[in-house]
Amino acid sequence: MTDEFRVALVADLLGPDGGVVFDDFGVDLLDKAGVSHAYLAEDRSPVTPDQLSDFDVVVSMGQAYTRESFAGVERLALIARTGVGYDMIDLAAATDADVMITITPEATRRPVASATMALMLGLCHRVTIKDAIVRNDDWGVRFDHMGCEIRGRVVGLIGMGMIGREVVRMLAPFEPSEVLISDPAVSAEEAAQLGVVLVDRETLLRRSTFVTIHCPLNEHTRHLIGARELRLMREDAFLVNTARGAIVDQEALTRALRDGWIKGAAIDVFEREPPDPDDELLTLPNVILAPHASCWTHELFRDIGHDCVKAALAVSRGEEPPYVVNRAVLERPGLQKKLEKYRT
Numbered sequence: 001m002t003d004e005f006r007v008a009l010v011a012d013l014l015g016p017d018g019g020v021v022f023d024d025f026g027v028d029l030l031d032k033a034g035v036s037h038a039y040l041a042e043d044r045s046p047v048t049p050d051q052l053s054d055f056d057v058v059v060s061m062g063q064a065y066t067r068e069s070f071a072g073v074e075r076l077a078l079i080a081r082t083g084v085g086y087d088m089i090d091l092a093a094a095t096d097a098d099v100m101i102t103i104t105p106e107a108t109r110r111p112v113a114s115a116t117m118a119l120m121l122g123l124c125h126r127v128t129i130k131d132a133i134v135r136n137d138d139w140g141v142r143f144d145h146m147g148c149e150i151r152g153r154v155v156g157l158i159g160m161g162m163i164g165r166e167v168v169r170m171l172a173p174f175e176p177s178e179v180l181i182s183d184p185a186v187s188a189e190e191a192a193q194l195g196v197v198l199v200d201r202e203t204l205l206r207r208s209t210f211v212t213i214h215c216p217l218n219e220h221t222r223h224l225i226g227a228r229e230l231r232l233m234r235e236d237a238f239l240v241n242t243a244r245g246a247i248v249d250q251e252a253l254t255r256a257l258r259d260g261w262i263k264g265a266a267i268d269v270f271e272r273e274p275p276d277p278d279d280e281l282l283t284l285p286n287v288i289l290a291p292h293a294s295c296w297t298h299e300l301f302r303d304i305g306h307d308c309v310k311a312a313l314a315v316s317r318g319e320e321p322p323y324v325v326n327r328a329v330l331e332r333p334g335l336q337k338k339l340e341k342y343r344t
Helices: 027-033 091-096 105-124 127-135 139-144 162-174 188-194 201-207 227-232 250-259 298-316 327-331 333-343
Strands: 006-009 036-039 057-060 078-081 100-102 154-158 178-182 210-213 238-241 264-267 287-289
Touching: 027 036, 027 298, 057 298, 078 298, 091 100, 091 327, 100 298, 105 127, 105 162, 105 210, 105 238, 105 264, 105 287, 105 298, 127 139, 154 162, 154 201, 162 178, 178 201, 201 227, 227 250, 250 264, 298 333
Parallel strands: 006 036, 006 057, 057 078, 078 100, 154 178, 154 210, 210 238, 238 264, 264 287
Antiparallel strands: none
8 A cells, every 4th residue: 555545535424513423434444544534625416526536535425426527537446335326426437437436235234124124114004194193182083094014915025135135034023925026136046045936027016015126226227116017006005115216206106195006105215305395295194205314323324434444445455345336447457557556
């Protein structure tokens, strides 16, 4: 490692007073390794080239990176992204700039799965409606809002990566009758080993009482769930989305909830964030809403911070960090030259 190796952390890791928001984010690991680091002065999205040009690694959160972000940036080797989504980053542009993009699936797996289960159980027991009953002193209508259980019902998961697998593990004590999955990357044999049934998406939507989404947002999954798909679902079905808002056509979902195509939904993510205050979805009683933060826990931010910092330290040693999503960059001579520099 050379003395010039520098790590930047995005500005939204600091509070309004300039103090560190997350005490145990892993920055102390940089100090222990003798790695220079600094917080970016401004929170810009998209990030601009002048913010990147003096650093070897940027630890980033929800900021966008466009092709223009990398214009003229030669030094940068890694953007270590907290969480598992990377739709806000132009991967092709990053690859062309010889910049690796990493994510933190290990750290995210359990908190997102737990949030999915919490939202699912909230729908089962009609938590928000019963909360309103108490606040409105309307106890007489309690019997009008019976819930249901996961027990004996079919649960369908769209996407079976680390988070989906953790949801399956957490589902077991609730005794669903069957767990269906739809994921082109999973074989029937692998599904059987996991104790789930691999089906096509249409079958999953038709049969499941609970449908949860765990796939990334890309050109193939944008509006994967639209009016047609929502029409396929059972009238007593619930949809849970903790992945990305644009995977679901939000306008179609609003119609589905309003007109009774499905019974309810729990949404932690939106096509536009924050949503328009006048959005009809916000007025519907049969949807639980959260501000893209259901999985946020002290443990989550500790773990994603540590994983990002460890990725940065791996690069400082000239090593390939884990969970590089733009794998093509690893074969590029420009990136290899950067890593070789850190090894000498």
